[in-house]
Amino acid sequence: MKKKVTLKQIAKELDVSVSTVSKALKDSPEIGQETIDKVKAFAKLYNYKPNNIAVSLQNRKTxxxxxxxxxxxxxxxxxxxxxxxxxxxxxxxxxxxxxxxxxxxxxxxxxxxxxxxxxxxxxxxxxxxxxxxxxxxxxxxxxxxxxxxxxxxxxxxxxxxxxxxxDDGRGAYNAVRHMVRSGCKRIALVTTEEYLSVGNYRTLGYKNALEDAGIPIDEKLIVRIDDINCEKQIFELFRTQLFDGLLCVNEYFAVAALREARKRNIDVPRQLSIVAFSDGILAQNSFPRLTTVNQHxxxxxxxxxxxxxxxxxxxxxxxxxxxxxxxxxxxxxxxxxxx
Amino acid sequence: MKKKVTLKQIAKELDVSVSTVSKALKDSPEIGQETIDKVKAFAKLYNYKPNNIAVSLQNRKTxxxxxxxxxxxxxxxxxxxxxxxxxxxxxxxxxxxxxxxxxxxxxxxxxxxxxxxxxxxxxxxxxxxxxxxxxxxxxxxxxxxxxxxxxxxxxxxxxxxxxxxxDDGRGAYNAVRHMVRSGCKRIALVTTEEYLSVGNYRTLGYKNALEDAGIPIDEKLIVRIDDINCEKQIFELFRTQLFDGLLCVNEYFAVAALREARKRNIDVPRQLSIVAFSDGILAQNSFPRLTTVNQHxxxxxxxxxxxxxxxxxxxxxxxxxxxxxxxxxxxxxxxxxxx
DNA sequence: TTTTAACACTCTAACGTTTTCGTAAGGGTA
DNA sequence: TACCCTTACGAAAACGTTAGAGTGTTAAAA
Known part of the structure; x- marks a missing residue:
């Protein structure tokens, strides 16, 4: 077990000062070429690497x-x-x-x-x-x-x-617009609780897209999930509402919806279109594979x-x-x- | 913007030495109670926190x-x-x-x-x-x-x-044994290239389980995937071989197999059992959800x-x-x- | 011959801590 | 009064590095 070598040790071995060694290793013009070569050779031999901590302390950068x-x-x-x-x-x-x-x-x-x-x-x-x-x-x-x-x-x-x-708002907007253009008439939204900033922007985008398409906003089609009862709340949405488009603010909600759709024999995308936020492995490997809003x-x-x-x-x-x-x-x- | 306060500054303000401050903050018995209180009050007031880098340098621990x-x-x-x-x-x-x-x-x-x-x-x-x-x-x-x-x-x-x-070997062993016990007769293995240590252990466990069950090992049922042509190689396996059980060394291979099975209208698990290594979100959210070897x-x-x-x-x-x-x-x- | 400059270094302080050693003041004992 | 022991604190070295200021030697310029 050979401990790390320091400037001080190199200096002592070569019988020069610590600062000479330090400067030599940096090719300082203050130091003669001969010494530079000698120091560098020795440093390489002993595999000298400056101690990061000491350097950090010195220049207050880590x-x-x-x-x-x-x-x-x-x-x-x-x-x-x-x-x-x-x-x-x-x-x-x-x-x-x-x-x-x-x-x-x-x-x-x-x-x-x-x-x-x-x-x-x-x-x-x-x-x-x-x-x-x-x-x-x-x-x-x-x-x-x-x-x-x-x-x-x-x-x-x-x-x-x-x-x-x-650009969450625009992402949601584009997703909804896409569904509208592909023929969806009633588009639901599965989002998160209100205190999360991103959820709100997405909800806004969703609403704007519907307005621009001349589709009235139906609050019953918007469900805010509290993470714990995800499956149950999605089940309720399917049970109580009819819709042919669905925007989910993450892929977990989307695959849960996909699952519920399958149980009810609802064909995706023929009878129901689904778009999920965040293009993760779930979305890429689900069946059918999900159309997503990639957040890069x-x-x-x-x-x-x-x-x-x-x-x-x-x-x-x-x-x-x-x-x-x-x-x-x-x-x-x-x-x-x-x- | 108030810069971080140091021991030195505290020392100067209170007109004591740096070492006194340092010791006082550590409740050293060397320091009088009055001074300790004074120093601590000041330190708290100025929100003193020791500089990690300096401490690291000192005791060579980061x-x-x-x-x-x-x-x-x-x-x-x-x-x-x-x-x-x-x-x-x-x-x-x-x-x-x-x-x-x-x-x-x-x-x-x-x-x-x-x-x-x-x-x-x-x-x-x-x-x-x-x-x-x-x-x-x-x-x-x-x-x-x-x-x-x-x-x-x-x-x-x-x-x-x-x-x-x-315990990769045993994990694979148990997975295969489970499939055998549930009625599988021909069990295939989808694994990785040979240089990966874990893949080898799993292959070994697979073989041992088959041997112990008195099922001959058929090398044609073992496919080593090179990551790039995953789908194609799995397609080939399904095209050329008949099997009713499948062990995959990761969940990606498993969902790929699931997909291929669905395309061929092979019912999982009725006609084909699948077990995947690593219990990730893919396995937990696929359809059907995958039986897995959890690696904890x-x-x-x-x-x-x-x-x-x-x-x-x-x-x-x-x-x-x-x-x-x-x-x-x-x-x-x-x-x-x-x- | 003196001044100056270049060269090749060394010294020193500094970064912010911790810790060992030292010491002054005060009180107690013989 | 001389000695010792506390108590309460300070000085200094150390961790490993960097950088600016200083120094001694030699050689060229004035």
């Missing part, structure tokens, strides 16, 4: 960024992480992933433990707990300390910072990382904040009819 | 552990990460996630950049590239530096370290984190290595018949 997400067992977030990872790695940053598990407390704890030097900046998607509580003091605190923060997907207007959001999670991740690192590395800090809107796209598969 | 996995967009690995996160957080550690993207080079780079002080230990599942290349120098190097390393799932015998593996990814993560942190915190290092075998369990759903 080259780490933290990503705080509500859940990792969720296709959208893993896509985002992949995107963040890719961009961050390309620019020499490591990614620390923390899970809030949709819990306000854990989100706060996570941020506090990391904000003390471990990282240079945050990328966060708010937990349900935080959105419900509307308590953003931990975000404010971090920003006040001068640490850049980027929010994505689940954002809030109450905090000023860089943001990356999905990977791109969201890349963009978030870019915004954050740009801010970290920007020379003068003109602190104006940007909001990037990532366009959705409709992926037509087998659960809808062609227009 | 309280960070790195997890290197091949892919994050994969249910099994996200489960493992959740397990690691949970255990690590409970013991005060942060988790740095790195993706190798199944690539040998990236795995090496990741380890090298992190091994220089940023983290205290590694948890890794080998990339396909590494398993194909059989080059483990980067692992050896890390271990030689005295940094603990835990391997999970995709491991190698060539490296001595703590390991957490799934969350538990694997927890165990890996436990082994690593135990090693990190153990007082004397009796360096003997443990291999924990996580038992699989068969989750019976709708794609097999009851015994």
């Amino acid at each position: 080259k780490n960024i933290a990503v705080i997400i509500p859940e990792i067992v969720h296709h959208f977030f893993t896509k985002v992480i992949s995107g963040i990872e890719k961009h961050a790695n390309e620019r020499g940053y490591n990614v620390i992933v923390c899970l809030s598990n949709e819990d306000f407390e854990k989100e706060v704890i996570n941020m506090e433990t990391l904000a003390n030097g471990s990282i240079d900046g945050f990328i966060i998607s708010l937990s349900k707990g935080t959105q419900r509580k509307k308590d953003y003091h931990h975000l404010r605190e971090v920003i006040n300390q001068g640490m850049p923060l980027v929010m994505f997907d689940r954002v809030t207007d109450e905090i000023y910072c860089d943001k990356v959001v999905v 999670g990977f791109e969201i991740g890349e963009t978030s990382a870019k915004l954050l690192i740009d801010k970290l590395e920007e020379v003068e800090d003109d602190s104006h904040y940007r909001t990037e809107v990532i366009k959705t796209s409709l992926i037509e598969r087998e659960s809808t009819n062609p227009v | 309280k960070n552990i790195a997890v290197i996995i091949p892919e994050i967009v994969h249910h099994f690995f996200t489960k493992v990460i959740s397990g690691i996160e949970k255990h690590a957080n409970e013991r005060g550690y942060n988790v740095i996630v790195c993706l190798s993207n199944e690539d040998f080079e990236k795995e090496v780079i990741n380890m090298e950049t992190l091994a220089n002080g940023s983290i205290d230990g590694f948890i890794i599942s080998l990339s396909k590239g590494t398993q194909r290349k059989k080059d483990y120098h980067h692992l050896r190097e890390v271990i030689n530096q005295g940094m603990p390393l835990v391997m999970f799932d995709r491991v190698t015998d060539e490296i001595y370290c703590d390991k957490v593996v799934v 990814g969350f538990e694997i993560g927890e165990t890996s984190a436990k082994l690593l942190i135990d090693k990190l915190e153990e007082v004397e290092d009796d360096s003997h290595y443990r291999t924990e075998v996580i038992k699989t369990s068969l989750i019976e759903r709708e794609s097999t018949n009851p015994v």
